[in-house]
Amino acid sequence: xxxxxxxPKFQVLKTGQSMTLQCAQDMNHNSMYWYxxxxxMGLRLIYYSASEGTTDKGEVPNGYNVxxxxxxxxxxxxxxxxxxxxxxxxxxxxxxxxxxxxxFGEGSRxxxx
Amino acid sequence: AQSVTQLDSQVPVFEEAPVELRCNYSSSVxxxxxxxxxxPNQGLQLLLKYxxxxxxxxxxxxxxxxxxxxxxxxxxxxxxxxxSDTAEYFCAVRGAQKLVFGQGxxxxxNP
Numbered sequence: 001x002x003x004x005x006x007x008p009k010f011q012v013l014k015t016g017q018s019m020t021l022q023c024a025q026d027m028n029h030n031s032m033y034w035y036x037x038x039x040x041m042g043l044r045l046i047y048y049s050a051s052e053g054t055t056d057k058g059e060v061p062n063g064y065n066v067x068x069x070x071x072x073x074x075x076x077x078x079x080x081x082x083x084x085x086x087x088x089x090x091x092x093x094x095x096x097x098x099x100x101x102x103x104f105g106e107g108s109r110x111x112x113x
Numbered sequence: 114a115q116s117v118t119q120l121d122s123q124v125p126v127f128e129e130a131p132v133e134l135r136c137n138y139s140s141s142v143x144x145x146x147x148x149x150x151x152x153p154n155q156g157l158q159l160l161l162k163y164x165x166x167x168x169x170x171x172x173x174x175x176x177x178x179x180x181x182x183x184x185x186x187x188x189x190x191x192x193x194x195x196x197s198d199t200a201e202y203f204c205a206v207r208g209a210q211k212l213v214f215g216q217g218x219x220x221x222x223n224p
Binding site: 004031033035040041042043044045048050056058090092100101102104105106107 | 207
């Protein structure tokens with residue numbers, strides 16, 4: 001009964017380093033999402049994947065890449081981290097059927113020095 | 114395109130007092146509206162949703178929200194808050210394949 005699992009929960013990077021945030025869901029959902037949360041700005045969509053094999057940009061995609069590895073897994077990669085990418089990142093999946101209910105992971109707190 | 118505006122970034126209230134968190138939306142398609150809650154150091158979880166039918170929707174922990182099409186609003190209310198309601202609340206509108214979130218309202222309950 002895990003739901004949406006994100007790893008790692010915490011990470012500190014130096015400017016220019018790369019890393020990948022992993023996300024997996026066990027609810028057989030088709031659509032998956034990566035959001036970032038910053039104080040006073042709510043959640044902003046980085047990338048999403050409506051189904052296995054497809055990915056699309058959200059409102060803040062610059063500096064990120066994604067991979068929809070299979071139906072369960074959707075990873076977010078920072079190729080060259082910048083201090084502006086310091087944030088809390090949330091992965092979510094969407095229950096099918098048109099209701100629009102998102103299920104969220106617990107978040108990954110990333111600090112870029 | 115869809116957008117959401119939460120009119121208050123912070124709302125402090127006393128325990129057992131009523132509260133209203135305001136949300137206005139803009140949508141060019143059928144309107145599906147949501148309130149999500151985020152407790153400290155946790156992810157977001159669904160509080161309640163409006164898809165169709167009755168314009169007044171309720172959650173299991175005493176919150177309610179009313180869909181008002183003429184005012185394009187979906188305000189969240191609770192008649193009597195508890196310390197455990199301390200959290201950040203996000204209003205969201207469903208767009209094509211994704212949800213668009215408001216900026217969030219931090220609800221602080223004072224004893």
